[in-house]
Each structure stands twice: as structure tokens, then as C-alpha cells.
Amino acid sequence: METNRLEAFSDGVLAIIITIMVLELKVPHGADLEALKPLLPVCLSYVLSFIYVGIYWNNHHHLLKACRKVTGPIMWANLHLLFWLSLFPFAAGWLGENHLAALPTALYGVVLLCAAIAYSILQRYILKNQGSDSKLAAALGRDFKGKLSPVFYLVAIPTAFYHSWISACMYVGVAFMWLVPDRRIERAVAGEK
Amino acid sequence: METNRLEAFSDGVLAIIITIMVLELKVPHGADLEALKPLLPVCLSYVLSFIYVGIYWNNHHHLLKACRKVTGPIMWANLHLLFWLSLFPFAAGWLGENHLAALPTALYGVVLLCAAIAYSILQRYILKNQGSDSKLAAALGRDFKGKLSPVFYLVAIPTAFYHSWISACMYVGVAFMWLVPDRRIERAVAGEK
Amino acid sequence: METNRLEAFSDGVLAIIITIMVLELKVPHGADLEALKPLLPVCLSYVLSFIYVGIYWNNHHHLLKACRKVTGPIMWANLHLLFWLSLFPFAAGWLGENHLAALPTALYGVVLLCAAIAYSILQRYILKNQGSDSKLAAALGRDFKGKLSPVFYLVAIPTAFYHSWISACMYVGVAFMWLVPDRRIERAVAGEK
Amino acid sequence: METNRLEAFSDGVLAIIITIMVLELKVPHGADLEALKPLLPVCLSYVLSFIYVGIYWNNHHHLLKACRKVTGPIMWANLHLLFWLSLFPFAAGWLGENHLAALPTALYGVVLLCAAIAYSILQRYILKNQGSDSKLAAALGRDFKGKLSPVFYLVAIPTAFYHSWISACMYVGVAFMWLVPDRRIERAVAGEK
Numbered sequence: 084m085e086t087n088r089l090e091a092f093s094d095g096v097l098a099i100i101i102t103i104m105v106l107e108l109k110v111p112h113g114a115d116l117e118a119l120k121p122l123l124p125v126c127l128s129y130v131l132s133f134i135y136v137g138i139y140w141n142n143h144h145h146l147l148k149a150c151r152k153v154t155g156p157i158m159w160a161n162l163h164l165l166f167w168l169s170l171f172p173f174a175a176g177w178l179g180e181n182h183l184a185a186l187p188t189a190l191y192g193v194v195l196l197c198a199a200i201a202y203s204i205l206q207r208y209i210l211k212n213q214g215s216d217s218k219l220a221a222a223l224g225r226d227f228k229g230k231l232s233p234v235f236y237l238v239a240i241p242t243a244f245y246h247s248w249i250s251a252c253m254y255v256g257v258a259f260m261w262l263v264p265d266r267r268i269e270r271a272v273a274g275e276k
Numbered sequence: 277m278e279t280n281r282l283e284a285f286s287d288g289v290l291a292i293i294i295t296i297m298v299l300e301l302k303v304p305h306g307a308d309l310e311a312l313k314p315l316l317p318v319c320l321s322y323v324l325s326f327i328y329v330g331i332y333w334n335n336h337h338h339l340l341k342a343c344r345k346v347t348g349p350i351m352w353a354n355l356h357l358l359f360w361l362s363l364f365p366f367a368a369g370w371l372g373e374n375h376l377a378a379l380p381t382a383l384y385g386v387v388l389l390c391a392a393i394a395y396s397i398l399q400r401y402i403l404k405n406q407g408s409d410s411k412l413a414a415a416l417g418r419d420f421k422g423k424l425s426p427v428f429y430l431v432a433i434p435t436a437f438y439h440s441w442i443s444a445c446m447y448v449g450v451a452f453m454w455l456v457p458d459r460r461i462e463r464a465v466a467g468e469k
Numbered sequence: 470m471e472t473n474r475l476e477a478f479s480d481g482v483l484a485i486i487i488t489i490m491v492l493e494l495k496v497p498h499g500a501d502l503e504a505l506k507p508l509l510p511v512c513l514s515y516v517l518s519f520i521y522v523g524i525y526w527n528n529h530h531h532l533l534k535a536c537r538k539v540t541g542p543i544m545w546a547n548l549h550l551l552f553w554l555s556l557f558p559f560a561a562g563w564l565g566e567n568h569l570a571a572l573p574t575a576l577y578g579v580v581l582l583c584a585a586i587a588y589s590i591l592q593r594y595i596l597k598n599q600g601s602d603s604k605l606a607a608a609l610g611r612d613f614k615g616k617l618s619p620v621f622y623l624v625a626i627p628t629a630f631y632h633s634w635i636s637a638c639m640y641v642g643v644a645f646m647w648l649v650p651d652r653r654i655e656r657a658v659a660g661e662k
Numbered sequence: 663m664e665t666n667r668l669e670a671f672s673d674g675v676l677a678i679i680i681t682i683m684v685l686e687l688k689v690p691h692g693a694d695l696e697a698l699k700p701l702l703p704v705c706l707s708y709v710l711s712f713i714y715v716g717i718y719w720n721n722h723h724h725l726l727k728a729c730r731k732v733t734g735p736i737m738w739a740n741l742h743l744l745f746w747l748s749l750f751p752f753a754a755g756w757l758g759e760n761h762l763a764a765l766p767t768a769l770y771g772v773v774l775l776c777a778a779i780a781y782s783i784l785q786r787y788i789l790k791n792q793g794s795d796s797k798l799a800a801a802l803g804r805d806f807k808g809k810l811s812p813v814f815y816l817v818a819i820p821t822a823f824y825h826s827w828i829s830a831c832m833y834v835g836v837a838f839m840w841l842v843p844d845r846r847i848e849r850a851v852a853g854e855k
Contacts, residue, residue: 095677098288110369114377137355162716169684176689184693291481303562307570330548484674496755500763523741
């Protein structure tokens with residue numbers, strides 16, 4: 084019951100983030116295919132960001148289910164994560180409007196990186212709260228994906244200034260890697276009950 | 277309890293979608309009837325889209341009530357549905373601003389079609405999860421409406437390039453057909469308890 | 470438990486409506502008092518509309534607490550109410566930008582009137598569902614306020630074309646009349662328990 | 663259970679406020695560093711306001727947990743608080759676009775002050791409802807932070823017209839002071855159970 088309101092608030096913020104991103108898809112003035120064309124990259128960037136927010140919601144859902152008591156630091160670590168996620172609409176909109184230009188592509192990676200770091204901080208606080216011998220800790224194990232993603236982002240950010248499409252591919256690749264929900268936690272929680 | 281957060285998140289997204297559509301009704305600069313006139317088609321398209329999102333919320337509500345456990349694929353099938361529904365404000369705004377021009381009318385149908393397909397995928401995953409001999413499966417039966425709607429959309433999309441008002445009538449017609457909530461599932465769930 | 474999701478969805482929509490109205494308060498370009506001045510009427514119209522949505526949320530809260538089972542017609546009556554409430558940001562924005570011009574003042578009244586009618590339809594469906602001898606029915610009694618408000622709106626709409634400030638005063642007056650929450654229902658529900 | 667819907671509604675509004683503030687970060691047209699530069703002050707003002715809304719959400723969460731029954735005045739005191747918080751996106755946007763110009767800096771303080779007053783009114787009503795000998799009353803004690811903050815805002819508002827950066831520092835300072843969640847209430851509620 085303690086975590087209910089934190090979940091509800093995070094759900095609210097995530098639901099709004101995922102939905103206001105679509106506002107970057109500005110209704111064009113013309114009514115022909117020409118008018119739709121410049122929207123294609125915006126649309127692709129929207130799809131990618133939608134998937135990323137979906138991944139975060141998914142993992143956040145599982146992580147919080149493993150959390151039994153919300154403390155002050157957990158609350159703020161959660162808000163910190165929401166802050167970086169709230170920059171997704173901006174980063175996605177800028178990326179979409181500039182066809183993989185260097186700086187927007189790099190900035191998109193920076194936002195992804197910061198969100199990943201914020202998530203791992205939140206995870207650490209919840210782990211600390213549960214005890215390092217908890218099932219959650221065992222389930223996360225070496226946390227392969229969580230440690231690999233920031234490395235990819237760190238490589239993708241400077242790469243954006245040389246071959247921005249490689250960076251874009253890396254963002255897409257990491258998303259695919261995460262599309263499978265974090266079954267480790269899922270399993271551990273199920274086993275605990 | 278498992279499905280609570282999925283419901284809450286979907287409700288949040290649907291509530292935002294249904295409300296930001298009204299942002300397409302831009303406040304006009306004049307204060308006379310002339311200023312309101314160009315808003316009439318936008319308003320009609322808003323009403324139709326509001327009804328469609330209402331229908332989806334309604335059916336989604338009943339469908340999730342029949343779902344007992346949320347799995348990874350169900351979560352992603354749900355997000356996939358929300359993605360297509362999130363394009364309603366864009367499609368409705370473009371349709372409203374262009375008085376039934378061919379392409380916007382067709383695109384509106386494409387979004388409707390994709391949402392319908394996404395809904396049926398979600399339904400299939402929940403059915404699979406419940407067992408095909410479940411009451412939900414029996415209740416859905418031949419799923420008359422669910423199978424008829426995509427056919428209408430498929431006919432309406434090419435028709436938009438010849439007589440777009442016929443397509444518009446079809447969209448309105450399908451909405452009317454769905455306005456009656458999915459009592460089959462409602463009944464089955466009630467019977468199960 | 471049946472009414473939970475209807476409440477949650479309505480809360481979501483009302484929370485968004487009440488918040489996106491503030492988006493009509495566009496950030497001015499200048500940084501002096503001159504830049505703020507044209508925002509004053511927009512701000513006043515925002516305050517009034519905020520109070521109206523607050524009143525609706527309040528009464529809706531009490532009404533739904535008296536409702537035990539959500540039926541199809543109740544769901545649609547509720548969506549119908551939310552539709553008219555969703556037009557508040559538009560009506561408030563237009564009124565605020567045009568300093569009590571005739572048509573925007575009248576339109577504001579039309580939206581208020583339609584929302585009031587939609588509310589009374591929802592109330593009727595819930596009453597029908599509870600039986601006319603229910604405590605809710607007894608509590609509502611002659612429903613003085615609910616019957617008086619539409620009369621005021623009906624008078625205010627044509628008046629807007631002659632002396633729009635009289636209409637505005639009437640809108641403010643009705644809001645004041647409603648500011649006291651609907652204790653009749655509150656009391657009846659408490660008595661029932 | 664009584665307070666659930668008030669919490670849900672407040673969470674919804676706070677989630678929307680915290681998220682639409684990011685809409686003030688308009689996607690720039692260029693794709694270079696020059697295009698990002700004017701966004702820096704907007705971004706800083708967004709960060710500060712995000713923290714303030716986070717603080718309010720945090721304290722509001724604890725305060726409402728101490729509240730056992732929602733009365734009419736508590737409902738309206740809560741809406742009154744939400745009203746002032748809903749002006750944060752506007753005040754933050756204006757401040758961010760005008761690099762600490764006098765009037766926007768002062769207005770930001772006015773909104774902060776009004777929100778602080780509204781919060782203390784809500785706190786008083788909940789206290790009255792709980793009895794002055796309740797654990798909440800004991801926990802709040804002299805309510806040091808709650809009484810100090812408005813003093814800071816009151817000093818910062820006129821100061822903005824002379825040295826606006828001093829006002830900005832004070833806003834930041836108060837935020838830091840509050841970043842520690844209100845453990846007094848937290849502890850009292852825990853003790854009560």
C-alpha cells in the first residue's frame with residue numbers, strides 16, 4: 084500500500100510523457116503527400132521514443148513491485164528518473180525535425196544515458212532498502228542489460244558527430260535488447276510469494 | 277491486483293488522448309460567427325474521435341476485467357494499441373482542417389484500421405492466456421463486430437480517394453455499431469463470479 | 470469496486486482539463502507590466518473555469534459514491550458529461566481573449582448549459598439504477614440547485630448579446646451557489662453506511 | 663479509503679503540471695549549439711520548478727496520509743493549492759524566457775508565496791479535522807520550514823526589482839531546505855499505526 088501512490092504518480096507522469104510526444108507531430112497545412120513527407124522522421128523518432136518510454140514503464144513496474152517501503156531517497160530517485168524521461172519529448176522532437184543532424188542525435192543519447200543512470204540509482208536505492216541478500220538482488224544478478232546500455236549510449240554520443248546514423252542504429256539496437264521485459268525480477272517476485 | 281497498474285496506465289493514456297484532441301480546436305482570433313465557422317469540421321472530427329476513444333476505453337475496460345494475469349506480451353500488445361490510439365489527435369486534426377480531403381480521410385481510416393488490428397491482437401493474447409475454453413472465449417463467440425469493423429475500414433480507405441464523404445459515413449457507421457458496449461464479455465464475467 | 474475505474478478515468482480527464490486550461494495563459498514576450506496586462510481577462514476566465522471544473526469534480530465525486538454498479542448507459546452518460554467539460558478550455562480561452570464580447574460570452578454559457586444537462590442525465594441514470602426510493606433520491610429531494618442553474622444559463626445566453634457583463638455576473642453567481650458541496654448526497658451516503 | 667480519490671485527483675493534476683512545464687522547452691529550429699543556447703535559462707527554470715512541484719507532491723503525500731476524512735473545506739483547500747501550483751508552468755516559462763528580468767522574477771515569487779499560503783491553509787484544515795492534540799499536530803510542532811519559506815518569498819519579491827539574482831538564489835535556497843521530506847509527519851503516522 085505504501086508504494087501505491089508512488090506508482091500512481093509515476094504512471095501519471097509516464098502516461099503524459101508518452102502522449103505529449105505525439106504533439107510534436109504537428110498537423111500539416113496541406114492535404115497531400117508532400118505535406119506528410121517532412122513528418123516521416125518526426126514519426127520515426129516518435130515511435131522509437133514511445134518504445135523507450137514503454138520499456139521504462141515496464142521495468143519500472145517490475146522494480147516497484149519488488150519495493151516494499153518507499154523512503155525519502157527512493158521518492159527523490161524516482162522523481163530524478165521522471166525528470167530525465169520528461170526530456171524525451173524535447174529530445175525526440177529535436178531529433179525528428181533535423182534528420183539525424185549531429186547535435187540532436189548526440190543530445191538524444193545524452194538524455195537516454197542520464198535516464199539510464201537515474202534508473203540504476205533508483206534500482207540501487209531499492210536494493211539497499213531490500214537488503215543485498217534479497218531475492219531482487221539475486222534476480223538482478225550481474226544486471227547485464229543495465230550495465231551494457233550506458234556503454235552503448237556513451238559510444239553513440241561522440242559517434243553522432245561523425246556518422247549519426249550509426250548512433251541512431253545503436254539507440255534502436257538497445258531498445259530491441261530491452262524489449263524483452265525484465266523477467267529476472269518478475270520471476271523473483273513470483274517466487275517470493 | 278496484477279492488472280491494476282496496466283489499467284491505471286491505460287486509463288491515464290486514454291484520458292490524455294481524449295483530452296488533448298480538444299487542443300486541435302484552436303481558439304480563433306475574431307469574436308464573431310465568421311471566426312467560428314472554420315472550426316465546425318474540426319469540431320465534428322473531434323466529436324467522432326471522442327466517441328471512438330470512448331468505445332475503445334469501454335471495450336478495453338471489459339476486456340481487461342476478463343484478464344487475470346498480465347504477461348509481457350499482453351503488456352506490449354496493450355502499449356501497441358495505445359500507440360495507434362495516440363495517433364487519433366493527429367489524424368482527427370488533419371481530417372478536421374481539410375474538409376474531407378482525400379488523403380486525410382484515408383489516413384484517418386488507416387489509423388482506425390491499425391487500432392482495430394492492435395485491439396484484436398491484445399484480445400488474442402488475453403484469450404490465449406485464459407485458455408480457449410474460457411468463458412471469455414465463449415462470450416466473444418464469432419466476434420461479429422470485431423471482424424466486421426476492419427472490413428469497413430479497408431473499404432473506406434481506398435474509397436476516400438473517390439468519394440471521401442462515403443468513407444466518413446462508414447467511420448460514423450462503425451462508431452454507431454460499437455456504441456453498444458460489449459455485453460458479451462460483461463455477461464460472461466458476471467456469470468463467472 | 471465496479472465504479473473504481475470509471476472514477477479513475479473521470480478523475481484523469483478532469484485533472485487534464487483543469488490543467489490544460491492554464492496553457493491558454495500564453496507566456497508573453499515582454500517582461501514588463503504591459504506584457505501582462507492583456508493576460509488579465511484570460512486569467513479571470515481561467516479562475517472561473519477552474520472553479521467550475523472543481524465544482525463538477527466535487528459533485529461527481531459524491532454522485533459516483535452513491536452509484537453501486539456501472540452500466541453501459543451510465544458509462545456513456547459519464548463520457549457525454551466529460552465531452553462538454555472538455556470544451557471548457559476552448560470556451561474559457563475564447564472568452565478570455567475577447568473581453569466579454571457577445572458571442573464568446575454566449576458560447577461559454579452554452580457549454581455550461583450543456584454540461585449541466587449532461588450532469589443531470591448522468592444523475593437520472595444513476596438514480597434509475599438505485600431505485601427511486603433510494604436514499605440518494607430522497608437526499609437529492611427537489612434538487613433545487615440542479616434545476617436553477619440551467620435556468621440562469623438560459624437567461625444568460627441571450628443576455629450576452631445585449632449586456633455581456635450581466636451574463637458574466639450570472640456565471641459567477643451560479644458558481645458561488647455551487648461552491649458549497651452537495652451535502653445532501655454526502656449525508657445520505659453517510660447515513661446508509 | 664475516503665482520501666483515495668482526492669489523492670488520485672491531486673496526483674493527476676501534479677503529474678500534468680510537472681510534465682507540461684517541459685512544453686515550455688520549445689524545440690528549436692536550428693540544429694547547432696547556437697539554437698540550444700537560448701534554452702539554457704528556460705531549462706534551469708524548468709529544473710527549479712520541477713523540484714518545487716516534487717517537494718509539494720512529497721509533502722502533500724505525507725499530509726494526506728495523516729488525513730482520515732475528506733470534508734468539503736479540505737477539498738476546496740486542496741483545489742486552491744492545485745490552482746496556484748497550476749500557475750507554475752506559466753511563471754517558470756516567463757522567468758526562463760527573460761533571464762531574471764525584474765517582473766518575471768517577482769511573479770515567480772508571488773506564485774511560490776501563494777502556493778505556500780494555500781498549503782498552510784490546507785494543513786490547518788486537516789489539523790482542525792484531526793484535533794489539535796493529534797499526533798500530526800505534535801509532529802508538525804512549530805512547523806519551522808513552513809513558517810520560514812513565506813518569509814523568504816516575501817523578501818525575495820521586492821528584492822527582484824533591485825537584484826533579481828539574489829531573489830533567484832533565495833528560491834533555490836528554499837528548495838534545498840525543503841528537499842529533505844517532512845519526516846516529522848512521516849514519523850508520527852508510522853508511530854500511530
